[in-house]
Amino acid sequence: MIWNTDYETLPRDELRALQGQRLGSLVDALYRRVPFYRAKMDAMGVKPHDIQGIGDLEKLPLTTKDEMRDVYPYGLLAVDLKEIVEIHTSSGTTGKPVVDAYTAGDIEVWSEVMARTLATGGTGRHDIVQNAFGYGLFTGGLGVHYGARKIGATVIPISGGNTKRQLAILQDFKSTVLTCTPSYSLYLAEAAREEGLDMRSLGVKAGFFGAEPWSETMRKEIEEKLHLLAIDIYGLTEIIGPGVASECEHQNGLHIFEDHFYPEVIDTKTGKVLPDGEKGELVITTLTKEGSPLLRYRTRDITYLDRSPCPCGRTSVRMHRVLGRTDDMLIIRGVNVFPSQIEEVILKVEGVEPHYQLVVERRDNLDELEVQVEMNEKLFSDEIKILERTEKAIEAELYATLNIHTRVKLVEPKAIARSEGKAKRVIDKRTL
């Protein structure tokens, strides 16, 4: 279902004109009101009148997460603080948090793009949305909340965690839409099974999953175990939160709501824009944002763009599901590896579930990758030799597909920290 036909199916030439016009106003505002951007543009010798259309975007400076941290907390505000109605920040697990400050207009846009997102999986007024994304500074909870309200659906703001209660609410209120991280959805299914509850017998028709990387194999598992349409959604705090892009029912890439968020894919090393179809770092410009707009923000997410028509009728460009993070990318003895690739491979081994962790160490100047895989009832045997055979089978599969030597280690279930929020997949112990 398309929420906003006017904008979501806008002919591409009209869309491009609209984007150019919006970029012009944005650059004007940033140059006048945000010293940070004025300085960057001056340093490059670019003035607002140099930007005549979206084709001029490449003349503008890129913005990095570190730069956002340097001007924490209010350095990127493009309006008076009195215009700001809400503030969110990232978790700050890797350093100072980054800030997203919203005007009333920004919240309106956020509601709009989240309504578009939820509508892709058929969410309408009659639906009951069980929103298991965390409410608070994290953008997942309120983003979904605003979108569901915009649609006129019923929201259950249960927030993350409290699995027993999630299951009770699913049954009692007959939720029809579930929103959470993909790993938490499997955790819920696991907990349901332990309580003798068949998720498939519940009436949940669609699930919107995001906030962490996942794979096609994991989607199949979620769809089978929870018996719903699993939609991949994308967003990040710096840009707006969820609502930057979403798959449609065809599940062939995520439609970027590019009348608001203009995407480019660049070569991580050179910063040059890459042609469609080539893998690189996703960069986003917030065309309509008022509170804390960003020019060409480097998301650190690896993907590629596809402008081929989609059967759903939306004219927007699609991004492939996030393939990895520029900062998550592991270089193991010179081979580039993303956790998502490893996940794809290990899930092919009979009985393995998507609960794994990667530990990288350097011994005698050589990188060693340990893949910790959680034991489960399907994998378990009372015979050591069968368990060792499982480890070897996973190692062989990883070598055959990715051409890397790994050491697979079976660990106890729930030994790997998860996942009422984001699962931590990589522990890099190398000190270089």
Place this chain on the structure above:
Amino acid sequence: MSVKQISVFLENKKGRLADVTRILSKEAVNIRALSLADTADFGVLRIIVNEPDRCLAVLKKNSFVAQVTEVVAIEVEDKPGGLSRILELLDGAGVNVEYMYAYVEKSKDNAIVICRIDERERAIEVLGKAGIATLSAEALKAL
């Protein structure tokens, strides 16, 4: 006649075995025989208990991966050559023993060994013909 063994997956790290025994002691599950097989990374604990079904439920509730494995409890004459005779009989019949361990108590004057054997029925038949008894769960419990 086969007997239920509980097999438990354990990471090879400090205190995990103690965790199992603590949980079982709290639930008044009595361990009658035990064997631990391990590698550098993990181990498999195999136990014979007074109430296997409840033991399994308790372990699962505590997030352990555990399962029931059917094993055979064989009476062995408590004298030199007692075990050897049994293994020769099984070997002669082409029956493979995956692993075995001793039971704590005796049946009359005989020792008892717990054997994990794929072809259980055949093993029981071969031993029975040679006058060697295998014990039922009830018989074990009554000891």
